Amino acid sequence: MVNGLRPKNLDEALEILSKQQCTVIAGGTDLMVQRARGFAIAPAFDKPLLFIEHLSELKKIYIDDEGIHIGACAILTDIIQNETIPSIFKEMIEQMASPPTRNMATIAGNICNASPAGDTLPYLYAVNAKVKLKNINSTRIVNVSDFIISPKKTCMRSDELLTDIIIPDKEFEHNYYRKLGQRKGMSLTKVSLLAMADVSDGKILDIRITLGSVAASIVRSPEAEKYMTGKDTSEIKAVTETILGKYNNLIRPIDDARSTAIYRKKTSLRLIKDFLEKIS
Ligand SMILES: Cc1cc2nc3c(=O)[nH]c(=O)nc-3n(C[C@H](O)[C@H](O)[C@H](O)COP(=O)(O)OP(=O)(O)OC[C@H]3O[C@@H](n4cnc5c(N)ncnc54)[C@H](O)[C@@H]3O)c2cc1C
Incomplete structure (x- = not known):
């Protein structure tokens, strides 16, 4: 008992x-x-x-x-x-x-x-x-x-x-969240991406990107965020591959019952790219 x-x-x-x-x-x-x-x-x-x-x-x-x-x-x-x-x-x-x-x-x-x-x-x-x-x-x-x-x-x-x-008591100006699972509701995450940014006069003032379910813990790259901060959004397209490269090594997914490592890796990078296109 x-x-x-x-x-x-x-x-x-x-x-x-x-x-x-x-x-x-x-x-x-x-x-x-x-x-x-x-x-x-x-x-x-x-x-x-x-x-x-x-x-x-x-x-x-x-x-x-x-x-x-x-x-x-x-x-x-x-x-x-x-x-x-x-x-x-x-x-x-x-x-x-x-x-x-x-x-x-x-x-x-x-x-x-x-x-x-x-x-x-x-x-x-x-x-x-x-x-x-x-x-x-x-x-x-x-x-x-x-x-x-x-x-x-x-x-x-x-x-x-x-x-x-x-x-913090703070709302970001740009917010992007995608949770990918087996179906829309009642679904455990295969890959998730949260991206938030503040942009003023076309310049990135603050940017945060985190990924869930694609490594042993949540992925965040202070190096990539620092690289993007201060850049003009019009510059982002030209440096997208450099930015994705900074996340590539941190995204270390596994195969499990929910998904495969290869799907998780490719999708994570595509989601980051999609967000960057949306703010540029
Ligand atoms: C059908 C179903 C669907 C779900 N869908 C999702 C989903 O979509 N996304 C998702 O992230 N999770 C999901 N979950 C998992 C779960 O619902 C969440 O993780 C939930 O927030 C756990 O909270 P709980 O209060 O039930 O935790 P509990 O089961 O009560 O506790 C979880 C752990 O936390 C510890 N704990 C809890 N509170 C404290 C405290 N205050 N101090 C110290 N230790 C503490 C417990 O000892 C235990 O180890 C799902 C679960 C089910 C059953």
Whole structure:
């Protein structure tokens, strides 16, 4: 039998984690699938389950001087419906799973699962999002790109909870997101590309490009972004091959049940090219 713990508030949850090892469960939409053992057989858990999805302290979405704070247990539906969230991020989340799953799934669950196919991650990497990690005594703030170490592995300690995600309060002028899957809805990502740019008087002021599902973690090239920043958009066509070359080595996909490495590589480069054509 699995022991389930349902703390009254965040402090109680952190106190429990300071005393014993638990498996944290939020919406359970990743965990229950990963631990499934077959039809009519209860999933297997070797540690007590710590339920956190009901904790109101972890559901708030608000803005302060640091940026937009999204509570760890904000469900995807609440993020889509919140007016402070940048529109491209909402557009990305609207393409995840299906309405019933989005009513259960939390943003922190998507981050902590640390999958290169996690669909919130291309945005969080692109905007240098941070996560707040708390244990009973202290709080630390870590970049999402440092928090995720490798597929399924994060730097979170066993006595910590992820409590907040912090993103800048900023909309980009040009936004481009393509998620390619087996079908339009309820589909896990084969390749995704997020590109955002600010252009003024024909000059690129800021540009961010991230790719999901095409390497062990989200792909972003500071070198390529630096190369493009300051260029006139009319110059981009002439240097497109140079830009694609900077991404080529970083895109290291695998063959798996969803797609092939060759499809993922070719499609990624085509999507980058398509975005560059759209802004030039
Ligand atoms: C039908 C279906 C469709 C899906 N479609 C998509 C999709 O299109 N795109 C996509 O990216 N994902 C998809 N998913 C995966 C999943 O829904 C998301 O990753 C979701 O955001 C996970 O959130 P959760 O709250 O359910 O996480 P859980 O399953 O509760 O937890 C996931 C992991 O995070 C840990 N965790 C959760 N919250 C915290 C916290 N606050 N602090 C510390 N650790 C924590 C848990 O211990 C666990 O290891 C799909 C899943 C299903 C079942």
